Amino acid sequence: IPNVGAVNFFCNYEESRGNYLVDVDNNRMLDVYTQISSIPIGYNHPALLKLMANPNHLSTLVNRPALGILPPENFPDKLTESLLSVSPSGMTRVQTMACGSCSNENAYKAMFIWYRNKERGHNMPSDEDVSTCMINKAPGCPDLSILSFNGGFHGRTMGCLATTHSKAIHKLDVPSFDWPMAPFPRLQYPLEEFTRENAQEEARCLEETEDVIVKWRQKGNPVAGIVIEPIQAEGGDNHASPDFFKGLRNIARKHGCAFHVDEVQTGGGATGKYWAHEHWGMDDPADIVSFSKKLLTGGYYHKDELQADKPYRIFNTWMGDPSKNLLLAEVLNVIRRENLLEEVTRSGKALLNGLYDLQAQYPGILSRARGQGTFCAIDICDDATRNSILLKARDKGVLLGGCGDRSIRFRPALIFKEYHVHIFLNIFNDVLAEHK
Amino acid sequence: IPNVGAVNFFCNYEESRGNYLVDVDNNRMLDVYTQISSIPIGYNHPALLKLMANPNHLSTLVNRPALGILPPENFPDKLTESLLSVSPSGMTRVQTMACGSCSNENAYKAMFIWYRNKERGHNMPSDEDVSTCMINKAPGCPDLSILSFNGGFHGRTMGCLATTHSKAIHKLDVPSFDWPMAPFPRLQYPLEEFTRENAQEEARCLEETEDVIVKWRQKGNPVAGIVIEPIQAEGGDNHASPDFFKGLRNIARKHGCAFHVDEVQTGGGATGKYWAHEHWGMDDPADIVSFSKKLLTGGYYHKDELQADKPYRIFNTWMGDPSKNLLLAEVLNVIRRENLLEEVTRSGKALLNGLYDLQAQYPGILSRARGQGTFCAIDICDDATRNSILLKARDKGVLLGGCGDRSIRFRPALIFKEYHVHIFLNIFNDVLAEHK
Numbered sequence: 072i073p074n075v076g077a078v079n080f081f082c083n084y085e086e087s088r089g090n091y092l093v094d095v096d097n098n099r100m101l102d103v104y105t106q107i108s109s110i111p112i113g114y115n116h117p118a119l120l121k122l123m124a125n126p127n128h129l130s131t132l133v134n135r136p137a138l139g140i141l142p143p144e145n146f147p148d149k150l151t152e153s154l155l156s157v158s159p160s161g162m163t164r165v166q167t168m169a170c171g172s173c174s175n176e177n178a179y180k181a182m183f184i185w186y187r188n189k190e191r192g193h194n195m196p197s198d199e200d201v202s203t204c205m206i207n208k209a210p211g212c213p214d215l216s217i218l219s220f221n222g223g224f225h226g227r228t229m230g231c232l233a234t235t236h237s238k239a240i241h242k243l244d245v246p247s248f249d250w251p252m253a254p255f256p257r258l259q260y261p262l263e264e265f266t267r268e269n270a271q272e273e274a275r276c277l278e279e280t281e282d283v284i285v286k287w288r289q290k291g292n293p294v295a296g297i298v299i300e301p302i303q304a305e306g307g308d309n310h311a312s313p314d315f316f317k318g319l320r321n322i323a324r325k326h327g328c329a330f331h332v333d334e335v336q337t338g339g340g341a342t343g344k345y346w347a348h349e350h351w352g353m354d355d356p357a358d359i360v361s362f363s364k365k366l367l368t369g370g371y372y373h374k375d376e377l378q379a380d381k382p383y384r385i386f387n388t389w390m391g392d393p394s395k396n397l398l399l400a401e402v403l404n405v406i407r408r409e410n411l412l413e414e415v416t417r418s419g420k421a422l423l424n425g426l427y428d429l430q431a432q433y434p435g436i437l438s439r440a441r442g443q444g445t446f447c448a449i450d451i452c453d454d455a456t457r458n459s460i461l462l463k464a465r466d467k468g469v470l471l472g473g474c475g476d477r478s479i480r481f482r483p484a485l486i487f488k489e490y491h492v493h494i495f496l497n498i499f500n501d502v503l504a505e506h507k
Numbered sequence: 508i509p510n511v512g513a514v515n516f517f518c519n520y521e522e523s524r525g526n527y528l529v530d531v532d533n534n535r536m537l538d539v540y541t542q543i544s545s546i547p548i549g550y551n552h553p554a555l556l557k558l559m560a561n562p563n564h565l566s567t568l569v570n571r572p573a574l575g576i577l578p579p580e581n582f583p584d585k586l587t588e589s590l591l592s593v594s595p596s597g598m599t600r601v602q603t604m605a606c607g608s609c610s611n612e613n614a615y616k617a618m619f620i621w622y623r624n625k626e627r628g629h630n631m632p633s634d635e636d637v638s639t640c641m642i643n644k645a646p647g648c649p650d651l652s653i654l655s656f657n658g659g660f661h662g663r664t665m666g667c668l669a670t671t672h673s674k675a676i677h678k679l680d681v682p683s684f685d686w687p688m689a690p691f692p693r694l695q696y697p698l699e700e701f702t703r704e705n706a707q708e709e710a711r712c713l714e715e716t717e718d719v720i721v722k723w724r725q726k727g728n729p730v731a732g733i734v735i736e737p738i739q740a741e742g743g744d745n746h747a748s749p750d751f752f753k754g755l756r757n758i759a760r761k762h763g764c765a766f767h768v769d770e771v772q773t774g775g776g777a778t779g780k781y782w783a784h785e786h787w788g789m790d791d792p793a794d795i796v797s798f799s800k801k802l803l804t805g806g807y808y809h810k811d812e813l814q815a816d817k818p819y820r821i822f823n824t825w826m827g828d829p830s831k832n833l834l835l836a837e838v839l840n841v842i843r844r845e846n847l848l849e850e851v852t853r854s855g856k857a858l859l860n861g862l863y864d865l866q867a868q869y870p871g872i873l874s875r876a877r878g879q880g881t882f883c884a885i886d887i888c889d890d891a892t893r894n895s896i897l898l899k900a901r902d903k904g905v906l907l908g909g910c911g912d913r914s915i916r917f918r919p920a921l922i923f924k925e926y927h928v929h930i931f932l933n934i935f936n937d938v939l940a941e942h943k
Binding site: 106110120130135136137141169172183184186200213227228229233363381389394 | 649681686
């Protein structure tokens with residue numbers, strides 16, 4: 072496997088303006104995976120290099136604060152310029168965290184705190200709450216659950232892992248919570264050709280979700296929050312329609328559960344919008360939206376009522392890293408200046424159309440091409456062929472990643488242009504021809 | 508509360524060579540808390556500023572890799588220069604993580620994986636293991652526990668939080684695991700004046716620990732690992748003797764539990780050694796040692812047998828941050844070049860002796876002065892007085908932090924010299940005189 076240090080990844084910013092082909096002999100690679108979807112505007116973007124070379128920022132790089140007690144003087148302004156400038160609809164608050172797992176762990180805690188205060192009707196814990204929580208017992212540590220979906224991935228720390236259901240290797244041998252799992256729709260692609268079948272499948276999943284919520288409440292472990300990805304990524308790039316998510320949002324509201332949209336992988340522009348949930352067209356899409364990866368810092372947005380009622384309830388030493396926030400502010404400037412969301416929409420169309428063509432050409436190997444923006448995937452006939460294709464593509468200078476049982480996911484940076492798409496499709500075609 | 512941006516914290520490196528007093532009018536403060544013990548060699552150390560100004564490092568700052576799949580070419584060398592140059596006894600492996608909580612979460616997972624493979628006698632999970640883990644059920648998600656101690660703090664994500672027992676506000680309303688808690692010795696200080704009483708208390712705690720391990724095994728939720736801090740920090744700076752830890756290590760070995768020493772707060776030099784557990788004088792002090800804060804990156808060291816048997820079992824997108832590792836390597840150079848561990852030992856003696864003197868002078872306010880190196884603490888008569896003292900000290904230019912119910916903890920950087928100690932003691936004396 073090539074190394075960040077050893078390889079000049081293609082999709083360096085400067086290179087993206089050039090027009091040469093992938094040159095494996097010189098260790099140049101076209102990166103369509105970007106460190107698990109976490110390099111937003113390519114390697115070594117000059118705007119970021121310039122930013123980090125600015126001596127005014129040295130202090131931020133060497134003095135990492137405990138943000139929860141001593142935020143830098145201008146930190147609220149910095150958040151306004153960066154994260155809060157792309158807040159999801161209905162959300163004016165953000166909490167930074169160091170990584171995606173910590174973001175989801177703390178989002179779950181915020182939902183539990185909110186739910187218990189709602190149950191109490193006030194935010195004054197009883198003496199019994201206080202004493203029992205110290206020994207991990209109810210009511211202080213209540214029997215409450217987070218509902219998640221089959222195939223979902225929300226991280227690997229122990230709270231997150233209890234909501235992750237994508238691969239056994241993630242979960243095996245680790246104790247878990249008795250939390251409910253509902254079915255995620257298994258749709259047929261292209262979506263527009265199977266609207267009736269897909270609507271039926273989504274209705275079935277919504278119905279089962281509601282059944283599970285009732286069942287868990289009846290057994291004394293109510294669902295405080297529902298967590299879902301707008302596109303299940305690690306679990307195989309599984310899509311669902313805006314109607315499905317609208318239905319789910321209504322179910323959450325009806326049953327008094329918080330609704331948490333996990334945009335750790337989908338957020339940051341790859342679907343052609345900052346947040347994949349924007350494609351649902353809702354004013355009130357969620358109570359909590361978590362992020363990481365392309366945002367360069369972890370964290371979550373939330374509605375006012377999900378703010379913990381006392382300090383030190385959502386807290387840790389670092390709570391993020393202002394140096395990452397500095398980079399993010401510049402990344403957002405670049406996205407705006409270079410109209411990268413429009414570029415992504417354009418490149419994404421070219422990529423998906425190219426995948427449709429290849430799928431028609433290699434029906435024995437490829438199926439279920441799907442995507443939104445450049446956030447695309449395709450299924451391979453079996454796991455062994457998938458892995459062979461990944462290796463051959465690598466040897467020809469294209470870095471790809473798998474997901475699910477036998478999918479390949481495409482996760483280029485936002486500077487991935489149409490001509491990159493064509494370079495990629497040509498190489499992918501060569502690889503497939505060898506497998507035919 | 509003063510801001511990192513607004514205040515020139517005293518214990519800037521350059522200032523530490525000067526000799527002036529705290530100058531509140533110019534917003535200079537003597538920081539004896541250092542962002543919850545996480546600034547190792549003071550603010551703006553010239554070696555770190557020089558490092559970050561070096562254009563060779565720009566690429567590391569702007570291209571954060573997914574370390575688990577594409578580590579930079581020289582990353583093993585970089586680890587050898589930094590983290591592995593201060594490995595605890597018996598440990599040659601290290602896993603970096605982004606923060607302290609993620610470090611402990613993944614250390615727990617490593618212990619669970621190790622324990623289950625030991626139970627199986629091999630590392631081949633059964634079909635039932637694989638299928639049940641996907642729905643959070645045993646045997647795939649086994650009933651296994653981590654034993655922790657009353658007053659301990661190991662982080663706030665949900666696995667960590669199940670082992671944290673310091674303050675109710677951390678745990679309230681968050682579901683938890685049925686994991687056992689054993690008593691941590693409640694010693695009398697100065698330790699050398701109460702050796703007999705303290706030895707009795709420690710024997711009692713060891714006996715109860717063993718009882719708890721047996722009890723949890725009998726109820727079908729065996730203890731896979733024991734986690735403990737060498738000095739309970741957040742919980743009130745509670746010390747125990749090397750004999751206690753040796754006894755505990757033997758209990759872990761006898762009952763087949765992994766032994767995890769959490770050095771997130773104690774590690775990095777403040778006790779006068781890189782690791783507080785070095786004061787125990789053991790060749791085989793632990794199976795896992797976790798760290799963060801002063802190490803600037805999270806992570807854990809472990810013995811060979813605690814290495815997960817397959818890739819992707821201990822994994823996440825970033826798994827740390829090479830830019831923090833870069834800073835750490837230079838911090839370790841500075842510690843060696845400037846003999847900072849010796850300095851800490853010297854300053855620590857002056858600090859503790861000064862606290863003993865003040866305690867004799869203000870017996871109605873102060874008690875239980877204790878410490879190792881500059882990792883010191885003292886108890887205040889009550890919580891309200893403690894908080895008033897913290898505020899008054901702040902107004903006089905000294906930044907301190909609390910811990911436990913009514914303790915003040917001292918957590919200066921490693922460049923805190925004897926003359927800083929005297930500046931601090933003079934101001935602390937003034938504050939106490941106002942409360943007499």
